[in-house]
Amino acid sequence: MSQTVSSNNKGASIEIDRLAKTFGSVRAVDDVSLTIEPGEFVALLGPSGSGKSTVLMSVAGFERPSAGRIMIGGKDCTRLPPNKRDIGMVFQHYTLFPHLSVGDNVAFPLKMRGVAKAERRRQAEAALEIVRLGGYGDRMPKQLSGGQQQRVALARAIVYNPQVLLMDEPLSALDKNLREEMQIEIKRLHAELGFTVVFVTHDQGEALTMADRIAILKAGRLQQVSPARELYERPSNLFAASFIGEMN
Numbered sequence: 001m002s003q004t005v006s007s008n009n010k011g012a013s014i015e016i017d018r019l020a021k022t023f024g025s026v027r028a029v030d031d032v033s034l035t036i037e038p039g040e041f042v043a044l045l046g047p048s049g050s051g052k053s054t055v056l057m058s059v060a061g062f063e064r065p066s067a068g069r070i071m072i073g074g075k076d077c078t079r080l081p082p083n084k085r086d087i088g089m090v091f092q093h094y095t096l097f098p099h100l101s102v103g104d105n106v107a108f109p110l111k112m113r114g115v116a117k118a119e120r121r122r123q124a125e126a127a128l129e130i131v132r133l134g135g136y137g138d139r140m141p142k143q144l145s146g147g148q149q150q151r152v153a154l155a156r157a158i159v160y161n162p163q164v165l166l167m168d169e170p171l172s173a174l175d176k177n178l179r180e181e182m183q184i185e186i187k188r189l190h191a192e193l194g195f196t197v198v199f200v201t202h203d204q205g206e207a208l209t210m211a212d213r214i215a216i217l218k219a220g221r222l223q224q225v226s227p228a229r230e231l232y233e234r235p236s237n238l239f240a241a242s243f244i245g246e247m248n
């Protein structure tokens, strides 16, 4: 790799403490507590509607918790807006601005943080190189394939070298080959850049191949948190009962 956003990132811890979120009468998240170590890769796994996105959006600051606390790097972020948290986010449906060039899309978070234009260009190009799209900065999103667009979204999420990368089903819209390619790409970035990852998926196999630990959500409640290795070697009855049997 010729340029890096940073290679001495250690990642920040994340402490989710008794998090709850209700929408009207719906308890989307119900008393969830989870501590994630610096540099750890955790998958939030559960069926549709189990509260995965709401947990992630609460960590990111796009949802305001009904109760509970979010600490990032030991700092209470519960009331901070997303741009005041040390996080990068990849959304479920890659959300590039169609009217902005690839480079301007990637540089957008830097603009939000008041970084000067020349520096924005330099950092955006470095981030594009990291996702192997160096030289694509002047293209428009619609000129790129789905997988390339998702890599642009990834570059945008890591452009300011966040301590935490949050991803909400980032690969579910991709076909199988692209998905496997991107799984490897994300693991490589994690190993190289060292940020802490929370990765939402409803795909058990994806969680097993990617994560250090898997946190299983069901109806807004945390069922189980286990090392992926343990689940590989000895899938517990609880794991099976709490998730596998309920996949649609």
Ligand code: ADP
Pocket (backbone or CB within 6 Å): 023, 026, 027, 028, 029, 046, 047, 048, 049, 050, 051, 052, 053, 054, 055
């Ligand atoms: P998942 O990501 O696991 O599919 P979500 O966190 O999106 O689950 O949703 C959990 C529950 O909260 C679901 O019942 C969903 O319908 C509800 N929900 C999520 N966001 C909203 C919202 N903005 N308004 C009302 N209900 C919501």
Ligand code: MG
Pocket (backbone or CB within 6 Å): 052, 053, 054, 168
């Ligand atoms: Mg979701």
